[in-house]
Amino acid sequence: MIRRLLHTIRKSYEPKALVLMYHRVAELETDAWRLAVKPQNFEEQLQVLSRSWRVVPLAELVGDLTHHRLRRNSVAITFDDGYEDNYLAARPLLEKYNVPATFFICSGNIGSRTEFWWDELEHLILSTEVLPHTLDMWINQAQINFDLGTEQHLTEALKKKQQEWMAFVQEPPTLRSILYLKLWEQLKPLPGHLQQAYLQQIKVWAGVSGAPRAAYQSMNLEQLQDLARNSLFDIGAHTVSHPDLASLSPSAQQQELVGCKSFLEKAISREVTLLAYPYGSCNQETVRLAAEAGFQAAVITQDYPVHPTSARYKLGRFLVDDWSGKQLDACIKSWLTIKANAHAHYAA
Numbered sequence: 019m020i021r022r023l024l025h026t027i028r029k030s031y032e033p034k035a036l037v038l039m040y041h042r043v044a045e046l047e048t049d050a051w052r053l054a055v056k057p058q059n060f061e062e063q064l065q066v067l068s069r070s071w072r073v074v075p076l077a078e079l080v081g082d083l084t085h086h087r088l089r090r091n092s093v094a095i096t097f098d099d100g101y102e103d104n105y106l107a108a109r110p111l112l113e114k115y116n117v118p119a120t121f122f123i124c125s126g127n128i129g130s131r132t133e134f135w136w137d138e139l140e141h142l143i144l145s146t147e148v149l150p151h152t153l154d155m156w157i158n159q160a161q162i163n164f165d166l167g168t169e170q171h172l173t174e175a176l177k178k179k180q181q182e183w184m185a186f187v188q189e190p191p192t193l194r195s196i197l198y199l200k201l202w203e204q205l206k207p208l209p210g211h212l213q214q215a216y217l218q219q220i221k222v223w224a225g226v227s228g229a230p231r232a233a234y235q236s237m238n239l240e241q242l243q244d245l246a247r248n249s250l251f252d253i254g255a256h257t258v259s260h261p262d263l264a265s266l267s268p269s270a271q272q273q274e275l276v277g278c279k280s281f282l283e284k285a286i287s288r289e290v291t292l293l294a295y296p297y298g299s300c301n302q303e304t305v306r307l308a309a310e311a312g313f314q315a316a317v318i319t320q321d322y323p324v325h326p327t328s329a330r331y332k333l334g335r336f337l338v339d340d341w342s343g344k345q346l347d348a349c350i351k352s353w354l355t356i357k358a359n360a361h362a363h364y365a366a
């Protein structure tokens with residue numbers, strides 16, 4: 019009894035740190051996966067972070083963890099995917115407040131104008147003004163047969179419901195969002211070329227032929243290199259094509275990890291030692307391959323704090339929503355009380 023009590027007390031005094039997960043600093047029409055924080059809120063969040071918390075580079079936090087000297091209230095900031103707004107909107111604010119951050123880059127999209135598949139799908143299904151009444155298509159072995167009923171035409175009421183939807187914690191509130199999620203689940207495990215082929219079919223069905231949207235682009239090579247020149251910032255790997263790694267063969271996983279790492283190292287002339295698994299998806303093989311490829315740590319998308327016994331290749335992260343500085347501060351305080359077994363999955 020006393021031993022257990024002492025153990026509990028000791029545990030509660032263990033230093034804990036947090037890794038925050040951002041994707042975009044932007045204002046979006048719909049954002050089912052809560053990827054974007056508005057610039058004004060991001061600035062407020064940085065004010066709170068720099069004033070009240072010990073913001074450290076993720077590499078430093080990993081070093082502290084490795085050397086058993088994790089410091090209480092350390093917070094590391096990370097960005098996933100490599101959207102251009104990381105360079106245009108997040109970077110200047112991080113520089114203004116002298117706050118370090120790590121950017122996990124999906125190397126296959128650098129310099130390409132292609133949107134990420136989840137953005138394009140969301141736009142097609144949730145924002146197209148008029149869609150055909152029914153969709154009937156096969157994706158791999160699955161038949162999608164869907165009747166949009168009264169939601170063929172996008173109304174203000176539908177828009178509002180969809181804008182408020184948080185796909186990872188709430189049931190889809192409209193038929194359109196149910197269809198979006200069905201298609202998302204079918205497309206997620208597929209290789210990039212098949213995702214693009216099916217998206218093309220959906221585009222034809224939706225009668226949409228627009229060019230990729232500039233606001234959804236990734237950074238180009240010069241922007242990535244410029245970002246990496248500032249010692250405040252670190253570049254990490256997020257694979258070549260953003261696959262669901264756990265569903266790939268070991269050799270395909272290795273190509274994704276090594277291909278991204280070597281592209282980035284060549285581009286920025288710096289060693290890349292940190293990795294974020296897309297969708298947080300990894301298995302035992304992924305962890306082994308990450309270590310073998312020379313990564314020193316990897317982050318997932320499950321929300322638990324870093325504590326002295328955290329596994330270095332499965333560090334938890336907390337998704338930061340479009341909150342005010344005050345809201346983020348309150349969240350950080352409550353996150354630091356979370357036990358290591360609570361978790362949730364996020365999109366990208």
Ligand SMILES: [Zn+2]
Pocket residue numbers: 098099256260296297366
């Ligand atoms: Zn991602």
